[in-house]
Amino acid sequence: MNIILFTVLFFVRADHIPEFKAALDFNQINSFKQHILKPIITLIQGAHLPLDIQMKQSFPLIGKVELEINEVYLQELTLNWDDTFIMPYQNKEDSIILQLRQTNITIEAFTRLVFGGWQVLNTGTVFKLQNLDFSLVIQFDPTTSKRSWGFKPIIKYVDIALTRMQFIMDNVIIPPQAGINAFVDLLTPMIIKQTKKMILQVASPALGVLSQNQRLQIAQQLGDYMYQFQITFTQPPSVIYGQTTFMSLQLDIQIENVDTGNGCPIFDTGSLPNRVHSHQALELILGGNIIDQLLWLLIDSKKLDLTIDNSMLENIDLPISLTTNGMKLIIPDFYEAYGPDKGIYIRIYGQTAEQQMYIRSGRLLGAMTVMMDFIVDTNSSNYPNNKSDCESCVIAYTAEVELGVMVTLYNKSPQLFAASVMLVKIIDIDQTSGELLTVQQLSIMQTLNSLVGALLPSINQDLQKGIQNPFIGFFGLKEIDITMGDSFISLGVVLNE
Numbered sequence: 001m002n003i004i005l006f007t008v009l010f011f012v013r014a015d016h017i018p019e020f021k022a023a024l025d026f027n028q029i030n031s032f033k034q035h036i037l038k039p040i041i042t043l044i045q046g047a048h049l050p051l052d053i054q055m056k057q058s059f060p061l062i063g064k065v066e067l068e069i070n071e072v073y074l075q076e077l078t079l080n081w082d083d084t085f086i087m088p089y090q091n092k093e094d095s096i097i098l099q100l101r102q103t104n105i106t107i108e109a110f111t112r113l114v115f116g117g118w119q120v121l122n123t124g125t126v127f128k129l130q131n132l133d134f135s136l137v138i139q140f141d142p143t144t145s146k147r148s149w150g151f152k153p154i155i156k157y158v159d160i161a162l163t164r165m166q167f168i169m170d171n172v173i174i175p176p177q178a179g180i181n182a183f184v185d186l187l188t189p190m191i192i193k194q195t196k197k198m199i200l201q202v203a204s205p206a207l208g209v210l211s212q213n214q215r216l217q218i219a220q221q222l223g224d225y226m227y228q229f230q231i232t233f234t235q236p237p238s239v240i241y242g243q244t245t246f247m248s249l250q251l252d253i254q255i256e257n258v259d260t261g262n263g264c265p266i267f268d269t270g271s272l273p274n275r276v277h278s279h280q281a282l283e284l285i286l287g288g289n290i291i292d293q294l295l296w297l298l299i300d301s302k303k304l305d306l307t308i309d310n311s312m313l314e315n316i317d318l319p320i321s322l323t324t325n326g327m328k329l330i331i332p333d334f335y336e337a338y339g340p341d342k343g344i345y346i347r348i349y350g351q352t353a354e355q356q357m358y359i360r361s362g363r364l365l366g367a368m369t370v371m372m373d374f375i376v377d378t379n380s381s382n383y384p385n386n387k388s389d390c391e392s393c394v395i396a397y398t399a400e401v402e403l404g405v406m407v408t409l410y411n412k413s414p415q416l417f418a419a420s421v422m423l424v425k426i427i428d429i430d431q432t433s434g435e436l437l438t439v440q441q442l443s444i445m446q447t448l449n450s451l452v453g454a455l456l457p458s459i460n461q462d463l464q465k466g467i468q469n470p471f472i473g474f475f476g477l478k479e480i481d482i483t484m485g486d487s488f489i490s491l492g493v494v495l496n497e
Helices: 026-044 177-213 288-300 332-338 441-463
Strands: 004-009 020-025 053-059 063-078 084-088 095-115 118-142 151-169 216-222 225-240 246-257 282-287 305-308 343-350 356-360 363-377 393-413 416-433 477-484 488-495
Touching: 026 063, 026 084, 053 177, 063 177, 118 225, 151 177, 151 225, 246 288, 282 288, 288 343, 288 356, 332 363, 332 393, 363 416, 393 441, 393 477, 416 441
Parallel strands: 004 246
Antiparallel strands: 004 020, 020 282, 053 063, 063 095, 084 095, 095 118, 118 151, 216 225, 225 246, 282 488, 305 343, 343 363, 356 363, 363 393, 393 416, 477 488
């Protein structure tokens, strides 16, 4: 049976359709798990482990034994990748199991050992755990807490088996180390039992409290603003069995500009397929709302801000130039108001609003609104080198411009994304301010569309060279295939063998 871990991420409210899906093929998880877990293992080397073991036990001939182990730090962790698995658990819909086999772990801890009334150890020690077998079952329970993740993970079952635990220490009083190791062999079952008890009675409740009282939030600085991404599961993760077996996750995300209080709008843009390509190790399917959210972030963070000057048009065959002389025949208003030989800047910047794009027939299309300033340098002795600090510049004309946009994305190679801008056209323009109030809007539209049309070949030439995928090489990613369908973009991930 082909087992698929299928992830449905709802990036809209709970009563809306999913806007993000992911599918992870369990049959390829053996290669995927190494690329994911190896960086994590490297990161946690030397980490403090929340273990505090205190045991008291009486043994024949020895008497009362006391063992305390705390201040535990992970020194080394080695996994047997062929025997490491994440799988559904016993055909249950709400549980998964993590299994590790033949794992070797080295930890450093402070140990106090007393037996027969004699303190044998009270020092730092090193434990080498050899051929450790570990199984952990996690169950996902629903919750109604408004501050929660939307579900509560519970550790339902822990099993630990240990072939050998070697005990290395300094400043040993009595007996010799070999004797201590023999004694540790005697205590190993008790240590394992105590560890399992701590995981079930301490770690699991702590994880539950965290999931109930700490929202999944990510803060990210973009431009001059701080944004908060709040993520909530609309229902607990669940395993769904059928012709393919997959885990379903449903998420709701809310994006807010922390500094201004602006919230990202949400649209419904059509249903998404469960899968487009079944042969990839991992497939991400993005709905149109994800594009809308990215566009909103781009505009709200003021990252969409471009100023065009005459020097940028030198290598383009245009019947106009960005000077009052060069635009005199088409738009005489600037020449008449400010005189000859004055440089003109065109600034294009975003306006925070509900911008909605659609994915149709393999193309990204829609209408978006931007603001446009025509700025005249009334001195022009330093034009166009005074773009960022122009004391002699005036905003002659400001308009709200509605653009029609059509773009297609594709793979130029396994490592390169490419794009082609098929259409950018001004479909409406409305003056909002500026010194000049009599500019002919039809002339402005015709001029700008001619300018955009002349710029498109140069823009597409750069875009079609390809953009290096920054994720290639991370987590074993070999290539990412782009497919654009109706209302979705599919990103199929191919992993290294």
